Amino acid sequence: MKFLSPMIIVSNMEKSKQFYYEVLGLEVVVDFGANVTLTGGIALQTKDTWLAFIQKQDSEISFGGNVTELYFEEDDFDNFIKKINNIEGINYVHTMVEHSWGQRVIRFYDPDKHIIEVGENIIMVVKRFLNSGLSIEETAIRMDVSVDYVKSCLE
Template sequence: MVLKNVLLIVKDIDRSRRFYQEVLGLMVLADLGRKVLFAGGIVLEESPPWEDSLEISAVYGGNDMELYFETLDVEALRERLAASDFHVEFLVGRDEDENEVIRFYDPDRHVIEVKRAFC
């Protein structure tokens, strides 16, 4: 068995695609309308098709998982997030250098952590 993707349920596919593509800089591999696949294995799917096919409701902001990324410039990402029109909510941790790590919610309250890469 091989993990192929991580699928996140979102309320508004266009808004979430814009956040992941324009603010986080992820590359879109395929846009299937209510499902968008990004390089790196992240897939966004709008809630109605997902909920309808499984007959369960999506839950947002569970704080029970996070997406983890690394970047060479955490401060540049922090500035892009602050300057975006998404009103990003930042999460504060203890004993961490803010130049080394940043945590925040995406538009659907999925936790994202980004640490500074060293290579």
């Protein structure tokens, strides 16, 4: 058994492909029309085709349940925030927040209200703390991780 990829259902394939490219830089790897695979391994499936596959009615599908998300990490988080702030129509779950361990994240919806989270790459969090003057030990305490973990991020 091998897990291959997540698949999300979309109501408008072209709009979804454009969103994932414009906002996250994901490109189409394979396009079968009703099913598209993007870089990163995410598959998109049209709602109508999905309904036929699972033999359900339109009323049995709902978007925006807030129960799952697609998670991405970004090395250059500050530039990503600048970029997304310049894109009109982004529907935010929340604007940028910093978690207790120091990682900055932002969450927003795709066109079908699937949650997208973009987090600062954790190695970049370590480097940001060290560059701010914290020692390796202080960074470990700040992030609630071991000193060995902080050191492993620097290798």
